[in-house]
Amino acid sequence: MQNYQKIALIGGVYSNYLALEETLKDARRRGVEAVFCLGDLGAFGPHPNRVCDILRRENIPVVQGNYDNSIGNGLNDCQCGYTDPRDNYFAKLSYDYTFANTADGHKKWMKTLPPEIRLQMGNYRVLLCHGSPRKMNEFLWESTTPTHFLEKLCRDYQADIICATHTGIHWQRELPGGKYFANVGAIGRPENDGKPNVWYTILETAPTPKFTFTPVEYDYQQLAREMRREGLPEEFIETVLSGWWTTCLEILPAKERKRGFL
DSSP states (O other): OOBOSEEEEEOOOTTOHHHHHHHHHHHHHTTOSEEEEOSOOSSSSSOHHHHHHHHHHTTOOBOOOHHHHHHHHTOSSOOOOOOSHHHHHHHHHHHHHHHHTSOHHHHHHHHTOOSOEEEEETTEEEEEOSSOSSOTTOOOOTTTSOHHHHHHHHHHTTOSEEEEOSSSOOEEEEETTTEEEEEOOOSSSOOSSSOOOEEEEEEEOSSSOEEEEEEEOOOHHHHHHHHHHTTOOHHHHHHHHHSOOSSSGGGSOHHHHHHTTO
């Protein structure tokens, strides 16, 4: 197993191939040794094949997200984990578009993606997953996830550092015993902060673990134009242009929702 010192972690691509291209350029300028994607390649944006083309051409290792699992296995929904009827309505629109516009070859590839990737970084065992090690579509929020639960995940899954995505908002926590958990954010859409940029994470472990949450600027106006031409919901387009979420708000805990209005 290769031992890394500095890697880039990408979460929630959501068919945003323009942001993916800029993220890869930025990460390489910063001298990372490797790039890893934590899943959810489709959804939300246009032309899902383009993201798959880039990741496969660049040989970037990918964790299977809930969207990828559903597309790869031909399921009827995205397994996103929403409970609100409005959120599920938009999730269904997004899933149906993505499934219809993903090539069969990419669907077969998604089915083969691993549920986790394990790395060695210095003396640290790193586990990359989508929602959590125990559940692919688990939402782990900074304000509501207790430290003792994250400690248990590290212990149960024999990891010193766990990195996930799924929620779309980045955060990290140092745990007792020299363990760490981080949500690496998402590059597919903004973080509900009124800014159109997206985020990815650089992880370094020398001399100690350091998470650098890194903003990425991309041509969001172009993405919005392509979304509109593809007939995607105006609510999605508004999020891309404004930086404010118009869907998936029901899953946000109170503290995370409040931050969006500061």
